[in-house]
Structures are given as structure tokens and as C-alpha cells.
Amino acid sequence: MRLPRLTPLKNIAWACLALLVLASGIETGLRIYDYQTGSITAAETSNFGLMTPSWTMHHELKPLHRIKIRRDGQDAVVLGTNSFGVRGNEPQQPKHPDTFRILCLGDEMVFAKEVANEQSLSGRLQTILGQQTGADIEVINAGVPGYCPLLACLQFRRELLALQPDLVIYHFDMTDVDDDRQLRRHVLTDTDDHPKACPHPSLIREEKLRSNGNLTDHFLTFRFLQQSLLEPLTTGSDSFDLEHQFGKYAWLADSPPDWSIYIKHAMEPIDQIEHLATSANSEFILATYPAPWQVSATATNSAEARRRAGIPQDMKFHSRLPFELLADHAHSKNLKFCDASSRFDSIADPDALYLNDAPQFSAAGHDLYAGVLAEFILKNLNKTFGRRNIESVPPPRAVLRFEP
Secondary structure (H helix, E strand, C coil): CCCCHHHHHHHHHHHHHHHHHHHHHHHHHHHHHHHHHHCCCHHHHHCCCCEEEEEEEEECCCCCCCEEEEECCEEEEEECCCCCCEECCCCCCCCCEEEEEHHHHEEEHHHCCCCCHHHHHHHHHHHHHHHHHCCCEEEEEECCCCCCCCHHHHHHHHHHHCCCCEEEEECCCCCCHHHHHHHHHHHHHCCCCCEECCCCHHHHHHHHHHHHHHHHHHHHHHHHHHHHHHHHHHHHHHCCCCCCCCCCHHHHHHCCCCCCCHHHHHHHHHHHHHHHHCCCCCCEEECCCCCHHHHCCCCCCHHHHHHHCCCCCCCCCCCCCCHHHHHHHHHHCCCCECCCHHHHHHCHHHHEEECCCCCCCCCCHHHHHHHEEEHHHHCCCCCCCCCCEHCCCCCCCCHHHHHH
8 A cells, every 4th residue: 555645744844944944044143243243132221332231220331442433424433431431531540639520420411422522521521621720620421321310329329439529410311300210110229218229121131041031032033023023112102101292301391291200209319419429528510401402493303313202393392390390409409500501592503502313412512511510610619629719710711602
């Protein structure tokens, strides 16, 4: 008797083998690609190559690393970190007694990856104050993309107190409220509800994988598909407030949703930063600046930049409430508060202060903000630069050239 042919089974077997070979090839290719670029695993922290997950501060800059950032039509910007994991050259330790050291805490606006460090807020502030006082001024750029007061407080306490700053400035960004809202779910606190650590969820997931994780979590193919296909569908509901069209900038709107609890949470760590600074015999300043759409209807007006931010083109927020809330908080806590928004409003061409394709300062914006800060420091700080009393120094002339 003749046995039946097994052609269908053979075809199925060959098809399964082909799929297995294809999947193995894709997985191998993605692992080689990720080894060279880090774009898949790094994307779980940020799409920014200097970033790495942290057990204590959610994410941080890799220490002693250098990369180049290229933008269309612009010269490449070299970004380098020192052993403290902040941008710039290695600070002298211990600090020279005649050096007046300023520590700038904040997010991507302070870090300023779009410009050379000399053109950033920190670089310009160092130059302006040095020229005006003749003292040895050192301004350290400790900005980290995606940071808010919560993470800056952890960063200052764990990493940067050893720098012995004479002045600490926290630069409050208009995205800080939403950043705090996203991060607070990961915070570990002590018995007094003070933040002690904010571990990145990818590190916790990797820890679980080593014990009882899902098999699919071990393959980059599944992680790549999740980042490419699933996360764009879910990010909107996680990052944006569902009750308002302006997303993370919703609290700036002329008719904002009730974010009072988020605003309160975002501002609380500012007091802890101030307490740490004063305990280390440092002065403290809370400073803020406007987002481009708080200054001009056409600032940062590219369609893609506005789409990512959830802000319609040719639209400007007129509400002063965010600045008033910060001022009220500073007054209630007796904090020195520098609000640069009025100076930005007085500029004849405010669009030039921001990049067109990202809600970040241009070199002119960094220059203006640094001038405003220098003027505020010279008028309000009860300290000395080296051996010279800063109250005897006239305000910086660099600010005047921005006046309309």
C-alpha cells in the first residue's frame, strides 16, 4: 500500500523554519544596531545619547563622555561631561577660596545641547559676571534633560554638594509641573515623605527579568516593536492631560485645568534644594523664564515643534498665573526669586530668542537670560565675589543691548 504524501506538512515545516531564521536575523541585526548606536535600549531612558538610567535619579548623564550633536544647517556641537556627570570641564577640587562658584540646576533649557557651552546660559553668565566684577567666576552647568525640582534635589544632595557652590540657582521650566507628575509615581520616600530615590522603571524591569521575567522581554525585537508601534499610541494619554488640548503646557493656558495638586508637588522640592544650599553655606535663587508660546505667537512656530508640544501654530498664551504662582511660593518661603519673563516680553524680536524647530533658547535667548540673572545677582546677593563686594559693582551692560 502506498503511503500518503507529506507535502503539506513539509511546507509548514519549511515555512516555520524560514520564519525562525528571519526572526533570528532581525534580532541579530537589531542587537548589532543597538550595540553601535544604543538607540533601542537608550530610548527607554531618552533618545539622547548621553543619558543613562539611574537607580537614584531616574536618569542621569554619563560621566566623562563626549558626543557630537548635528543640526541641519548648523555646526556640530560637542557635548562633554566631567566626572560629576554634568556638562563642562572638570571643576577644581577642593574649590579655590577666591573662586565664586555658581551651580545652575534645571532641565534641557539649562543643559542647552543646541549651542556650545560658552553660548549657553552657564557660559554667558560666567562671562558677564566675570567681566563686570573682575573676579574668578565659575558657573557649572548641571542641567539634565527631563529634570524637574524633584530630580534636581536628588542630584544636588547625592552628587553635587561636594562641589561647594557659593550660589545655587534652580531654573524652573514651564514643563516641570508635568515632568514631576510623570516621575512622582516612581519615587521612594522616607518616613517623613521626603524623596530619597527615583529608580528608572527599566532597571526594575531588568531586575525582575533576572528572576521571573517574561521571555519576550529578553528580545530586542519585541522592545523595538513596542517603542515603534505601541508607545506612540499610549504616550499621548500618559504625557498629556486628557481634559485639555495643550498637554504638558496646559497649566499655562488662559483657561487652565485644575492642576493645583501637580503644581504644589512640583514646587515642594524647591524648598528642599534651598535648605540643602543654606545648610552648606550657599546662597539660593529660584529663577524662571517663559516658554516660547508665552512670549510670541510665532516663536518656535514650526509645525512639527508645535505638534509635539500640543500647541497650535500662531497661538500665544497670555496668562500670568504661572509666574504669579511661582512668585507667591517664593514669597511664602522667603526665597530670592528672579522672574525673567517681563524682560523677554519687552524684546522687539522675541522670536529670535528661541529655536524655530524646538522650544529651546537660541544663543540670543541664553545671552538675554544670563544678562537678566547677572543683573539680579548683582543687586540681590549678599555675598562677595572673591575679595570684591558685589553690591559695589554696576549692573551688567550686556543686558542693555537687548532692550527694544
